[in-house]
Amino acid sequence: MSSPTDSFLKVYYELRTSKQIERRMLIHSFHELRNLGCNIANYQYCGMGSIFFTDYILFHKYLGIDDMISVEYSAKAKKRTNFNKPFKFIKLKFEDISNTISTLSKKKKHILWLDYDSYPDESKLSSIRDSINRLTTFSILLITFDAELLKNNKNLPDPEVTYKFYKDLYDIFFDHKFTKEDFTKAKLPKTIIKLTSNLITNSLSGNNEKIFQPLYSFVYADGHQMLTMGGILLPKNDPIDLNKMNIQSMHFIRTSFAADPYHIHVPIITKKERTYIDSLINKKEKINVDKFEIDSKMIADYQEIYRYYPNYFEAIH
Amino acid sequence: MKNEIANAFPRKKFFIEMFTRDISLEDCLMDLVDNSIDGLVRSKLIKLDYKNIISNFEKKDKSDKYFIDIEITEKQFRILDNCGGIDYEYAKTEALNFGHSDDSKKFKESRLGVYGIGLKRALFKIGNDISIQSKTKSNSLRINFNVKNWIEKDSDITDWMIPIEKNPTLDIQEGTEIIVKKLNPDIIERIKDGAFIESLRQSISKTFLFILPSGISIRINGDPVIGFTLPVSEIEGGDNSAESFTYNKVKIEIQAMFALPEKEESKWKMDISGWYIVCNGRVVLFSDKTELTGWGIKSLLPSYQPKFRAFLGIVMFYSEEPENLPWTTTKRSLNKDSSLYIQTKAKMASVARPVIQYLSKRYNKQEEEEEVDIDFSKKLKKTNLSKTLAKNNSSFKAPTIKKETDTKILVQFKAEKEDLELVKKHLRKPTMNFNSIGEYAFDYLLKQEGLK
Numbered sequence: 001m002s003s004p005t006d007s008f009l010k011v012y013y014e015l016r017t018s019k020q021i022e023r024r025m026l027i028h029s030f031h032e033l034r035n036l037g038c039n040i041a042n043y044q045y046c047g048m049g050s051i052f053f054t055d056y057i058l059f060h061k062y063l064g065i066d067d068m069i070s071v072e073y074s075a076k077a078k079k080r081t082n083f084n085k086p087f088k089f090i091k092l093k094f095e096d097i098s099n100t101i102s103t104l105s106k107k108k109k110h111i112l113w114l115d116y117d118s119y120p121d122e123s124k125l126s127s128i129r130d131s132i133n134r135l136t137t138f139s140i141l142l143i144t145f146d147a148e149l150l151k152n153n154k155n156l157p158d159p160e161v162t163y164k165f166y167k168d169l170y171d172i173f174f175d176h177k178f179t180k181e182d183f184t185k186a187k188l189p190k191t192i193i194k195l196t197s198n199l200i201t202n203s204l205s206g207n208n209e210k211i212f213q214p215l216y217s218f219v220y221a222d223g224h225q226m227l228t229m230g231g232i233l234l235p236k237n238d239p240i241d242l243n244k245m246n247i248q249s250m251h252f253i254r255t256s257f258a259a260d261p262y263h264i265h266v267p268i269i270t271k272k273e274r275t276y277i278d279s280l281i282n283k284k285e286k287i288n289v290d291k292f293e294i295d296s297k298m299i300a301d302y303q304e305i306y307r308y309y310p311n312y313f314e315a316i317h
Numbered sequence: 318m319k320n321e322i323a324n325a326f327p328r329k330k331f332f333i334e335m336f337t338r339d340i341s342l343e344d345c346l347m348d349l350v351d352n353s354i355d356g357l358v359r360s361k362l363i364k365l366d367y368k369n370i371i372s373n374f375e376k377k378d379k380s381d382k383y384f385i386d387i388e389i390t391e392k393q394f395r396i397l398d399n400c401g402g403i404d405y406e407y408a409k410t411e412a413l414n415f416g417h418s419d420d421s422k423k424f425k426e427s428r429l430g431v432y433g434i435g436l437k438r439a440l441f442k443i444g445n446d447i448s449i450q451s452k453t454k455s456n457s458l459r460i461n462f463n464v465k466n467w468i469e470k471d472s473d474i475t476d477w478m479i480p481i482e483k484n485p486t487l488d489i490q491e492g493t494e495i496i497v498k499k500l501n502p503d504i505i506e507r508i509k510d511g512a513f514i515e516s517l518r519q520s521i522s523k524t525f526l527f528i529l530p531s532g533i534s535i536r537i538n539g540d541p542v543i544g545f546t547l548p549v550s551e552i553e554g555g556d557n558s559a560e561s562f563t564y565n566k567v568k569i570e571i572q573a574m575f576a577l578p579e580k581e582e583s584k585w586k587m588d589i590s591g592w593y594i595v596c597n598g599r600v601v602l603f604s605d606k607t608e609l610t611g612w613g614i615k616s617l618l619p620s621y622q623p624k625f626r627a628f629l630g631i632v633m634f635y636s637e638e639p640e641n642l643p644w645t646t647t648k649r650s651l652n653k654d655s656s657l658y659i660q661t662k663a664k665m666a667s668v669a670r671p672v673i674q675y676l677s678k679r680y681n682k683q684e685e686e687e688e689v690d691i692d693f694s695k696k697l698k699k700t701n702l703s704k705t706l707a708k709n710n711s712s713f714k715a716p717t718i719k720k721e722t723d724t725k726i727l728v729q730f731k732a733e734k735e736d737l738e739l740v741k742k743h744l745r746k747p748t749m750n751f752n753s754i755g756e757y758a759f760d761y762l763l764k765q766e767g768l769k
Contacts, residue, residue, distance in 0.1 A: 096674060098670050098671065098674060099670075099671045099674065099713070101667070102558065102667055102668070102670060102671050102712060102713060103712040103713075122615070122616070122619070125615065125616040126616050126617070126666070126670065128616070129616045129617070129663060129666065129667075130666070130667040130670060133663050133664055133667050134667060169615075170615070171615040172614075172615055173615065173616075199616055202616075203616075203663060205656070205659050205660075206655075206656030206657065206658075206659035206660040207660055208564065208565065208656070208660075
């Protein structure tokens with residue numbers, strides 16, 4: 001059983017730029033999913049709203065979803081969570097998410113975000129399996145994990161310790177070809193994604209109704225390195241043409257978990273620089289800035305995410 | 318190069334000596350009981366689907382119309398039933414074959430007979446002189462057969478045929494009588510071992526617990542076998558976890574719940590707890606706690622532990638084509654590689670998960686097990702199987718208990734006495750006890766790391 005880390009007490013959620021970019025990219029892709037016949041506004045969203053409910057606000061405002069459940073493991077901040085609930089229609093549940101999964105309606109289509117703030121453990125893997133089992137076709141499953149190295153006795157991040165931990169955890173889903181080298185900080189997210197995808201494949205073994213189509217494989221860091229993987233459950237015997245959702249227009253989509261994840265790099269630039277660079281943007285053309293010293297890599301990073309980059313201002317309420 | 322043909326013949330000796338080794342005597346005899354029950358199904362006297370099984374448990378008229386009498390002595394084995402009998406044509410062309418042919422579909426109304434080996438395997442295992450007589454509404458038959466004589470000639474496939482008598486006058490009801498004499502020495506030893514009859518009785522009681530209520534009385538040496546009562550329960554103000562689905566025309570119903578504790582002690586018995594897997598009404602696995610039902614398999618269920626002893630899970634498969642069910646030929650285990658079973662196992666884990674998690678949480682603290690045990694068992698009410706099975710699609714709702722469970726765990730570690738004294742001095746608290754130092758250190762870590 002996982003214990004809660006109450007990360008909302010540590011991190012000011014609303015200011016996590018990369019996570020916000022990820023949310024906005026997801027929303028973009030959800031819009032495109034309409035072309036596959038998914039009426040996203042009628043989906044039920046189930047996630048872990050914490051006390052900030054950032055994803056709930058976005059998903060309601062931009063997607064029109066108004067059937068929402070937020071799950072918190074711990075009832076420690078029950079009143080506070082309730083107080084911060086941005087919309088009346090959000091249902092709060094204080095329980096282990098695995099309980100919620102087993103009660104998700106089979107008549108609805110879902111967006112289920114297992115938005116964990118820590119690394120995988122047994123109960124999380126069980127929840128993934130249960131979700132794959134429970135979710136109806138055309139439902140979307142997202143999984144977020146912490147992807148930092150685990151520490152050794154000297155309190156230092158250690159690939160060897162990490163390797164051993166994941167080998168033991170994933171057990172029969174572990175690929176014997178993996179070595180310590182696959183558990184360096186840079187490679188860990190992709191490795192976890194591969195291991196988890198083995199579990200997903202296994203969860204669907206023998207299933208004659210649905211398949212899992214990967215769509216997302218994000219790596220980002222607002223302090224901690226995190227990964228989000230996900231996709232959509234599609235009917236097995238009725239192939240869907242993914243190209244209908246304009247995949248080429250979304251450079252962050254990954255239709256295979258074997259592919260390199262999409263890294264959300266947030267360049268640190270000033271408001272003024274940003275406005276200037278924006279003014280140069282012309283479709284997909286590469287931008288050159290010679291007006292001031294700025295790395296071309298930074299410009300390229302920025303150009304990939306500018307549509308999803310949130311604005312933060314100081315505001316006096 | 319010239320293409321020749323290699324021999325690939327069946328050998329009688331193999332069927333008689335080898336394939337009787339993979340099955341226990343109890344299971345062999347239950348194969349014969351299956352044959353009797355299939356007689357009732359073929360004669361349309363009973364049905365074994367989910368709906369009928371449920372309604373049988375509700376039936377007010379408890380009198381048994383049908384009987385299966387088993388008599389076992391060191392001299393002779395006999396099974397007699399009034400379960401509709403074996404049709405002459407079916408016996409002549411199909412029933413005695415080793416394995417069913419595709420043609421047998423026209424006779425395919427059986428639900429428990431799957432592979433076409435049970436009857437033969439049982440008879441070969443038991444003894445040497447076999448006589449079968451059977452009567453249906455329209456005809457009758459008699460077969461007398463000596464295994465030793467039969468085995469001697471094995472040079473041609475026609476040597477495998479067995480003489481059958483058509484429409485003899487028989488002194489039995491519509492049904493079948495099988496008598497085996499000159500029992501095999503191993504079988505005589507088992508029968509004499511003092512425990513065999515009881516072991517058979519228990520096996521039948523558990524295996525046919527869902528079928529006995531359809532009005533069948535099974536008697537061993539004259540004593541009727543009482544069907545085992547599964548201690549199903551109802552949660553006061555809560556719900557069991559249940560899911561049903563269909564896979565390639567097989568209907569599957571999964572239920573996970575708390576077993577009803579023993580009355581006197583409010584205790585659950587380990588040997589009752591676990592999964593019950595049922596194929597066409599016949600129990601294949603009884604209180605299973607192994608990997609076969611997903612225990613101890615990564616991302617399915619945790620390894621079975623005593624704290625789960627209140628867990629009871631029931632899985633019922635039903636198909637009109639029994640070969641589509643995931644059972645093995647002995648009907649005592651499941652085919653691990655069956656896609657149907659792999660899918661079902663994943664669903665079993667999901668259905669069981671909330672119940673298992675509830676139990677895990679209840680027992681977080683070992684010392685308080687006793688107290689929590691009683692508290693929670695009071696919320697469980699006795700119910701009957703029909704009620705439980707009828708609710709085949711519900712989400713788990715835990716019993717509500719006012720008492721807050723203790724979430725604390727005792728942590729112990731050893732430290733140098735010298736170091737502990739050092740801490741006392743450093744904190745300027747000479748009266749501080751060692752326990753408090755441990756607690757202090759832990760709180761310090763939580764604060765320092767910004768965890769709390």
